[in-house]
Amino acid sequence: MRLRLCAATLAGKVAARLARLCGRRGSSLPGVVALRLYPGVLARLVSQVRTGVIIVTGTNGKTTTSNMIARMLASAGFRVINNREGANLITGVTAAFVRAADLFGRIHCDYAVLEVDEASFPRVAAQTNPRLVVVTNFFRDQLDRYGELDTTISFIRRTLAERPHISLVLNADDPLVAQLARYVRNTKFYGLAPRSAGAPRGATSREARFCPFCGHSLEYTGYHYSQLGIYQCTGCGFARPRPDVEAAAAAVAGQVMRSRVRWEEKVISVVLPTQGVYNLYNALAAFTTGMVLGIDPATAAASLGHYTPATGRLEGFLYRGKPVYLNLVKNPAGFNESLNLLFAGRGTGDVFIAINDNDADGHDISWLWDVDFEVLAGVKDKLSFVCSGKRGAEMAVRLKYAGVPPRKITVVDNLRAAIDCTLNGRGGAAYFLATYTALWPVEKLLRRRVTRTALENAADV
Amino acid sequence: MLTVCHLYPDLLNLYGDRGNIIAFVRRCQWRGIPVRVREVGIGEPVDFGAVDFVFLGGGSDREQTLMAEDLLRRKDELQAAIEDGLVMLAICGGYQLLGRYYRTLQGETIPGLGLLDFYTRAGEKRLIGDIAVEAELGGRTVRLVGFENHAGQTFLGNIRPFGRVLAGYGNNGQDGTEGARYKNVFCSYLHGPILPKNTALTDYLIGRALARRGQDGILCPLDDTFEERACAVILRRLRLGR
Numbered sequence: 072m073r074l075r076l077c078a079a080t081l082a083g084k085v086a087a088r089l090a091r092l093c094g095r096r097g098s099s100l101p102g103v104v105a106l107r108l109y110p111g112v113l114a115r116l117v118s119q120v121r122t123g124v125i126i127v128t129g130t131n132g133k134t135t136t137s138n139m140i141a142r143m144l145a146s147a148g149f150r151v152i153n154n155r156e157g158a159n160l161i162t163g164v165t166a167a168f169v170r171a172a173d174l175f176g177r178i179h180c181d182y183a184v185l186e187v188d189e190a191s192f193p194r195v196a197a198q199t200n201p202r203l204v205v206v207t208n209f210f211r212d213q214l215d216r217y218g219e220l221d222t223t224i225s226f227i228r229r230t231l232a233e234r235p236h237i238s239l240v241l242n243a244d245d246p247l248v249a250q251l252a253r254y255v256r257n258t259k260f261y262g263l264a265p266r267s268a269g270a271p272r273g274a275t276s277r278e279a280r281f282c283p284f285c286g287h288s289l290e291y292t293g294y295h296y297s298q299l300g301i302y303q304c305t306g307c308g309f310a311r312p313r314p315d316v317e318a319a320a321a322a323v324a325g326q327v328m329r330s331r332v333r334w335e336e337k338v339i340s341v342v343l344p345t346q347g348v349y350n351l352y353n354a355l356a357a358f359t360t361g362m363v364l365g366i367d368p369a370t371a372a373a374s375l376g377h378y379t380p381a382t383g384r385l386e387g388f389l390y391r392g393k394p395v396y397l398n399l400v401k402n403p404a405g406f407n408e409s410l411n412l413l414f415a416g417r418g419t420g421d422v423f424i425a426i427n428d429n430d431a432d433g434h435d436i437s438w439l440w441d442v443d444f445e446v447l448a449g450v451k452d453k454l455s456f457v458c459s460g461k462r463g464a465e466m467a468v469r470l471k472y473a474g475v476p477p478r479k480i481t482v483v484d485n486l487r488a489a490i491d492c493t494l495n496g497r498g499g500a501a502y503f504l505a506t507y508t509a510l511w512p513v514e515k516l517l518r519r520r521v522t523r524t525a526l527e528n529a530a531d532v
Numbered sequence: 533m534l535t536v537c538h539l540y541p542d543l544l545n546l547y548g549d550r551g552n553i554i555a556f557v558r559r560c561q562w563r564g565i566p567v568r569v570r571e572v573g574i575g576e577p578v579d580f581g582a583v584d585f586v587f588l589g590g591g592s593d594r595e596q597t598l599m600a601e602d603l604l605r606r607k608d609e610l611q612a613a614i615e616d617g618l619v620m621l622a623i624c625g626g627y628q629l630l631g632r633y634y635r636t637l638q639g640e641t642i643p644g645l646g647l648l649d650f651y652t653r654a655g656e657k658r659l660i661g662d663i664a665v666e667a668e669l670g671g672r673t674v675r676l677v678g679f680e681n682h683a684g685q686t687f688l689g690n691i692r693p694f695g696r697v698l699a700g701y702g703n704n705g706q707d708g709t710e711g712a713r714y715k716n717v718f719c720s721y722l723h724g725p726i727l728p729k730n731t732a733l734t735d736y737l738i739g740r741a742l743a744r745r746g747q748d749g750i751l752c753p754l755d756d757t758f759e760e761r762a763c764a765v766i767l768r769r770l771r772l773g774r
Contacts, residue, residue, distance in 0.1 A: 221592050280542055434661065435679045437723050440548030464761035468728050471758055472554050482761060 076176035079109035083169035098158035102165030116168040117199045119178040124199045126187050129207030131405045132353045133186035139357035141184040146374040147366045149181040159188040193230040205240040209247040210404040240359045243314045244299040250283040261355040262314035265293045297404040316359040342376045383510040388521035397503045403441040419453045421496030425460035425509035432506040439469045448474030456480045459489035460509045533566040537583040540599050541571045549589035551725035574602045580613035584741040590625025619716040619741045627719035628652045649689035658683045663700025664770050665710045669736040676730040677766040678722030699770035731756045
């Protein structure tokens with residue numbers, strides 16, 4: 072058995088090296104190869120993790136949240152393995168372990184922090200026996216791959232019901248997530264405090280209209296975004312649980328966001344070097360996980376303050392003095408949040424949108440019609456759009472029907488040309504939005520043209 | 533003034549099908565045709581006789597059941613309006629619901645509204661992918677493209693198909709038919725959504741709705757460069773490039 076483990080590990084490492092030599096990122100390939108040689112490789116490597124496996128799943132925020140947790144644990148002095156590139160199927164998870172193992176198939180680490188695709192969760196959980204599971208949110212995503220959201224959630228529910236010893240960290244504000252608490256013994260909730268002012272925006276892509284337990288409609292007294300908010304069921308007693316960790320809505324100052332986080336009877340100030348309410352949620356998920364694992368709150372808050380976004384999670388760059396942002400878009404909820412950032416910028420802007428429909432993006436791009444592009448009609452004079460990727464023309468159609476004047480929209484099939492066209496636009500800022508498979512090539516091409524901004528230093532402002 | 537009726541927008545919000553409403557409304561507005569949208573939820577009153585265009589989409593199983601119960605109570609009204617030439621577009625689950633029944637894999641039969649002569653049975657394999665269809669609209673043959681994603685396989689009785697499959701599965705993946713058509717009711721499996729890209733169909737529906745109100749139904753042309761380009765991407769991919 073030891074021989075098979077070594078052989079599989081070695082083969083995986085060779086595959087990784089070859090992939091790199093060929094110029095491919097190969098973040099899953101080592102896992103594919105190792106699993107082919109020895110299907111038990113993942114369970115064998117995982118069993119060597121000293122303290123425990125933490126899984127982060129849900130639709131949006133997996134990569135950011137798991138990277139925040141990994142960083143927090145590392146800054147508390149633990150050795151951590153994580154699948155940092157967002158390769159979150161079982162092959163990607165296996166690849167992360169193969170990379171961390173030595174040539175004898177040995178692993179030396181305290182924690183493994185794994186972001187896991189929600190549809191792969193049952194399989195990965197069965198092989199890695201997680202001690203703690205963080206669930207961020209559930210939104211519609213790539214339906215043609217996974218069937219409807221209901222099905223995905225029901226698989227996760229069943230997996231948890233079979234493993235009630237798992238500790239959960241759940242988003243209290245998402246009813247689809249909060250319902251999971253009924254299936255395990257220990258849960259900690261995080262959430263955003265109700266906003267005192269400001270009516271919620273119309274939520275066309277809202278998922279949860281009905282109680283997951285009794286089917287009656289859910290009543291909201293406030294929304295944060297999409298179906299995240301303060302809700303209660305009109306039929307049974309199901310309602311937003313009282314969060315164990317709760318943040319007051321953040322104040323944005325320049326490129327950082329400040330929030331006061333209440334936890335037990337204490338309050339701690341958290342400064343995040345990033346923007347967007349969804350990133351506040353990610354930070355809360357990570358902070359809550361840190362509290363469950365007994366990390367010192369000051370250490371946890373400080374490590375969040377030094378968080379560096381992963382590729383395409385609202386990365387900031389500079390091009391000839393002009394701010395440039397890159398963000399991944401993959402479903403209506405996330406896209407709506409990205410659009411909100413376009414409004415946050417007060418000046419003019421050039422917006423690049425690349426839509427691909429490869430396997431990893433989902434073949435069906437009809438979800439673009441569930442994104443609230445209609446809000447752009449209000450700022451149409453300030454923004455110009457360049458549509459690219461395999462389905463760039465389709466994106467142009469969507470913008471046109473949302474009320475953006477066609478003269479403000481250009482379709483440029485070639486990514487390189489589209490990027491140059493956007494960077495050299497007249498706007499005061501450039502925004503790059505791309506689906507998963509367009510993200511890497513866009514990032515690579517951008518990097519050659521821009522410099523990364525020192526967002527980290529901004530945290531100390 | 534054209535009145536668009538969006539049935540159950542809260543329930544049937546899958547696959548971006550609200551894009552069909554957006555497209556219909558925009559293409560009226562761009563031509564200066566006054567148009568308004570009435571969203572109708574479960575139990576809310578609607579007078580089908582006073583409506584010019586009805587859109588019925590599809591949802592997940594639970595939502596589909598809720599809408600079926602509600603529509604059953606409005607069946608007679610809807611039937612009368614359809615016979616009177618009401619323009620209607622039904623997609624996927626909405627399409628299936630207008631037929632006689634849906635038979636599940638377990639052999640259970642869920643009755644439909646029985647307004648149109650076809651039935652649907654669940655298949656072992658979901659039919660998913662890009663699709664191209666050839667249809668005749670007002671004596672003109674047009675190509676339409678979309679994305680299909682359905683487990684149900686529909687078989688037509690005494691009713692004509694909406695179009696002929698050029699690439700993809702269509703109604704059942706066997707007989708080459710796609711959708712169904714009766715008077716001014718158009719049924720199809722095409723998501724994408726269907727109307728924004730396939731402007732010939734959208735304009736045809738608008739024209740029929742106007743004609744029913746006694747207007748000539750002739751529409752001034754619009755610039756469809758983006759739409760045509762978006763269709764061409766899929767046609768090329770399906771090796772149907774012009």
